[in-house]
Amino acid sequence: MGFMHDAVIFLVAAVIGVALFKRFGLGAVLGYLVAGVVIGPSGLKLVGDVESVMRTSELGVVLLLFVIGLELQPNRLWAMRGHVFGLGSVQLGVTTALFTGILVLAGLPAVTSFILGFAFSLSSTALAVQALAERNQLAAQHGRIAFGILLFQDVAAIPFLALVPVLAGGGEHTTWVGVLKVLGTFAAMVVVSRVVLRPALKAIASLHVPELFTASALLVVVGTALLMEFIGLSATLGAFLAGVLLADSEYRHELEADIAPFKGLLLGLFFMSVGMSVNLTLAAERPLLMVGVVLALVAIKAVVLFGIGWWRTKDKLASLRLAISISQGGEFAFVVVKLATDKALVWTELEQLVIFIVGASLATTPLFFALFERLIAPRLAPPRDRAFDKIESSEDPPVLIAGFGRVGQVVGRVLSARKIHFVALDASPDHVDFVRRFGNKVFYGDASRLELLEAAGAGKARVFVVAIDEVKASLETVRTVQRNFPHLVILARARNRQHAYELKAMGVEHLFRETFASSLELTRSVLVQLGLPFGEALRTMEIFRALDEKLLDDSYHLRGDLPSLQKKAATSREELEKLFEADQVALSGAPALPVPAKEQPS
Numbered sequence: 257m258g259f260m261h262d263a264v265i266f267l268v269a270a271v272i273g274v275a276l277f278k279r280f281g282l283g284a285v286l287g288y289l290v291a292g293v294v295i296g297p298s299g300l301k302l303v304g305d306v307e308s309v310m311r312t313s314e315l316g317v318v319l320l321l322f323v324i325g326l327e328l329q330p331n332r333l334w335a336m337r338g339h340v341f342g343l344g345s346v347q348l349g350v351t352t353a354l355f356t357g358i359l360v361l362a363g364l365p366a367v368t369s370f371i372l373g374f375a376f377s378l379s380s381t382a383l384a385v386q387a388l389a390e391r392n393q394l395a396a397q398h399g400r401i402a403f404g405i406l407l408f409q410d411v412a413a414i415p416f417l418a419l420v421p422v423l424a425g426g427g428e429h430t431t432w433v434g435v436l437k438v439l440g441t442f443a444a445m446v447v448v449s450r451v452v453l454r455p456a457l458k459a460i461a462s463l464h465v466p467e468l469f470t471a472s473a474l475l476v477v478v479g480t481a482l483l484m485e486f487i488g489l490s491a492t493l494g495a496f497l498a499g500v501l502l503a504d505s506e507y508r509h510e511l512e513a514d515i516a517p518f519k520g521l522l523l524g525l526f527f528m529s530v531g532m533s534v535n536l537t538l539a540a541e542r543p544l545l546m547v548g549v550v551l552a553l554v555a556i557k558a559v560v561l562f563g564i565g566w567w568r569t570k571d572k573l574a575s576l577r578l579a580i581s582i583s584q585g586g587e588f589a590f591v592v593v594k595l596a597t598d599k600a601l602v603w604t605e606l607e608q609l610v611i612f613i614v615g616a617s618l619a620t621t622p623l624f625f626a627l628f629e630r631l632i633a634p635r636l637a638p639p640r641d642r643a644f645d646k647i648e649s650s651e652d653p654p655v656l657i658a659g660f661g662r663v664g665q666v667v668g669r670v671l672s673a674r675k676i677h678f679v680a681l682d683a684s685p686d687h688v689d690f691v692r693r694f695g696n697k698v699f700y701g702d703a704s705r706l707e708l709l710e711a712a713g714a715g716k717a718r719v720f721v722v723a724i725d726e727v728k729a730s731l732e733t734v735r736t737v738q739r740n741f742p743h744l745v746i747l748a749r750a751r752n753r754q755h756a757y758e759l760k761a762m763g764v765e766h767l768f769r770e771t772f773a774s775s776l777e778l779t780r781s782v783l784v785q786l787g788l789p790f791g792e793a794l795r796t797m798e799i800f801r802a803l804d805e806k807l808l809d810d811s812y813h814l815r816g817d818l819p820s821l822q823k824k825a826a827t828s829r830e831e832l833e834k835l836f837e838a839d840q841v842a843l844s845g846a847p848a849l850p851v852p853a854k855e856q857p858s
Contacts (some may be wrong), residue, residue, distance in 0.1 A: 262470030265302050265649020269295045270524055285304075285383045285587070286622065288524050289615050303532065310529040310594075315478070317520025317591055318495045319441045319515055322477045324410050325499020326512050343401060344408020351377035351560050352815060353774075358556075367423055371596045372610060374416055376553055378586035382523070383618055387625055397569055398578040399589045405564075405582060413588045413800055414496045417595060424599035441487065442497055445480070449501040457507050460854050470514040472628055477515065523587075530590050535608045535617050549615045554624075573636045582630055653677045653718040656744075658703035659724035660691055663749050667721055668698075679712045683729065693718040704732040706740055714741045722748040727755050734762055757807060767808075776801060 273291030274284045294300040303309065356373030360366060384396065384402060393399045453476065460472050477495050484494030502508060521635040539546045558579040565575030593610045596602040602610070655666045655671060655678035664680060671678050681700040682688050686702040701708045703724065714720065720737050732750065737744055747766040748758035756767050776797045783793035 262303055265295055265787070266525060266528060267397040268600055269302075270528065270657065270689055274524070284524075284621055285380060285527055288527035289531040289534075289618060292528035293534050293536065295528075295532075296532030296534070298532075298534060307530045309525070309532065310852040312493075314525040314591075315521055316378055316524070317440050318481045318491055318586075319519035320478060320523055321414070322495040323512055323515055323519060325496045325501075325643065326503050328509050335722070340404045340408045340411075343414075343568065344405045346406050347408060347560060348374075348377050348412055351557055352562070368596075368601055368606075371420065371423070371592065371601055372606075375589040375592040375596075375610065376585060376614070377471060377557070377594070378409050378413060378588045379406060379557070379582035380412060380584050380586045380618055380621075382587065383584060383621055384582045387621055391625070391629070392575065393581075396574070396815060397571070398565060398581070401565065401568060402578055402581045405561075417592065419463065420592070420595050420601065421599055424596075424601055431525055441484065441494075445501055445820075449498075453502070454505055454507075457505075460508065461510075463482035469510065472516045473511045474518065475717050476511075498677070526590075527587070530587075530611060530615060533608070534612050538609060539616075539792040546612065546616070550620070552618055553585065553613055554583045573633060576628065576632070576636070580621065580624050583624075591616045613755070630700075633846045645777040651681045652713045653680075654718045655710070655721065656703075656712055656717050656719070657721045657723060659683075659722065659730075659749070660698045661687070661723065661725050664721065665722035667723065681712060684725075702729075704729065704736045704770070706736060709736065709741065716743065717741075717744060720744040720746050722746060724749070727751055727758075730755070731758055731762070734759065734764060740763065741850060753808070772804075 262779040266825040269291035270288060273294070274287035277287030278284055293299050296306065300779045352373045354372075354373075355376045356366075356369045359369035359372055364372070384406060388394045388396075388399045388402060393666065402677055405578060457469075457472065460469055476498055480494040480498040481491035484489045502511060561579040561583060564574045566572070567580040590611060593602055593607050597604060655676060657667055657678055660668065660680040663688065664682075666799070668680055669679060681701045682691075682698055682705045683702050684698075685700045688698055694837065699712070701712075703709065703722075714737070720741070722730055722733055722737075725734060730751075734746060734748060737746060745766070746764050748759050748764050750759055750767050750769045756769055759767055779800075780793045780797045783789055783796060788796070
């Protein structure tokens with residue numbers, strides 16, 4: 257019952273903690289850490305054996321290193337070489353040197369200061385990537401730089417973990433033995449992976465037993481880790497090397513998919529065990545000092561990162577975002593400091609202090625990011641560095657197109673082929689520059705601005721096509737056109753049913769739901785593949801289209817009344833079934849059922 261009791265406590269704490277912290281945008285890692293603090297010796301004391309939990313959960317770190325190794329294909333590393341090896345080495349080298357110097361001045365031994373300086377230089381890959389992804393900034397310039405630096409840190413942590421036992425042993429002979437041991441082990445693993453491992457995985461995959469392949473994947477990771485520990489090297493190093501050797505194999509994606517659930521759960525358990533080991537009495541005894549130390553850690557890393565960002569981008573906003581995103585401590589710091597403690601390079605009280613500082617620093621990133629994006633980023637955002645295009649045309653276009661993305665470009669291509677003049681407007685300067693390369697005549701501008709519409713010839717045009725992707729901008733453009741150019745016939749793209757309701761409420765009659773027509777075509781093809789004659793399948797979809805358009809017309813005024821919409825949908829389903837039944841009677845010889853149709857399908 258002891259195991260089941262602890263398992264229930266961990267699962268309940270994880271579910272509640274992660275759900276709450278994710279709900280408030282603070283990240284899953286912080287949720288696990290706080291959950292561990294709550295159930296651990298410093299909290300409610302629901303689980304007391306921290307060491308055994310930590311030993312079990314370290315398998316999560318081993319699995320994480322294996323997955324990181326799987327991701328490190330040579331071509332990917334080469335493509336990111338500037339960010340990874342250039343900026344990554346600068347960040348890690350400068351930050352480690354600064355922290356090492358500060359700790360030596362504080363009176364710590366040189367070796368201990370170096371180990372802790374390296375540990376403090378690492379950032380949280382899980383937390384930073386999540387924070388950037390939630391804000392859609394991973395693909396931005398600072399996001400790519402951050403990911404490259406994080407990748408270098410993950411790679412650099414592996415040989416450092418192998419270096420810690422060497423530092424503990426001391427002596428040139430021990431150093432060379434350790435290096436030769438690593439090189440010899442890696443060479444042996446290369447041979448084994450090529451000669452034994454890949455053929456074995458191929459044979460197991462051919463049996464088509466998914467759980468057997470999953471067990472094999474776990475065996476590869478755990479077996480390699482145990483082998484490395486047996487010969488005196490780091491288990492995480494073994495897992496990483498195994499991943500690298502399988503990174504270009506045909507089973508890479510399947511291995512990663514099989515490992516991912518175990519990695520996620522065990523990493524969560526690892527973070528909870530770290531939270532359990534946090535000694536809150538340190539903060540209670542000297543709260544101001546502890547807060548100051550945590551903020552000093554974040555500030556030093558942020559200054560270095562801002563300098564790197566400014567050197568690379570010359571963009572203050574991007575540099576600040578880079579500094580915030582990876583200025584926290586990292587999960588590998590826990591692994592490094594624990595290994596150093598086991599090797600007597602760091603004493604227990606100092607380990608507790610480091611765990612508290614790094615753990616607390618994880619909480620700063622979500623908070624600082626939220627404050628920065630709300631209070632500072634809007635003020636630093638550069639003004640639009642490109643004015644709207646001046647539209648000069650010798651003839652008045654009969655058609656204006658607002659939004660030249662997926663939908664607008666199709667309209668424009670057909671009009672061009674028919675020699676019908678049009679003016680297209682798009683609010684993205686990058687997109688305008690891109691589509692112009694393909695011969696499209698499109699202007700950069702906000703179609704909701706009256707002066708731009710007048711310059712584009714809206715006063716003499718006949719048709720206005722609203723193909724804007726963003727719903728709010730689409731509605732604002734329609735309002736401007738209706739208010740100032742009532743003679744224009746508006747044909748509007750609707751992103752979804754709610755968007756269609758809003759446009760109908762504004763009096764727009766010609767609506768085109770962007771996925772509706774393709775959905776009808778797809779469903780018709782499904783019916784044909786099931787054996788229905790083409791004509792019958794086509795008629796079925798005509799009946800459905802007509803009824804759905806009628807439902808849209810009848811229900812848009814109920815858009816805020818969910819119970820009424822549900823009742824209306826149920827009535828429509830019954831009516832559709834009756835129409836299909838009646839149509840079957842008509843096909844068997846009775847007069848055909850009339851199907852109402854509009855000139856333009858929506």
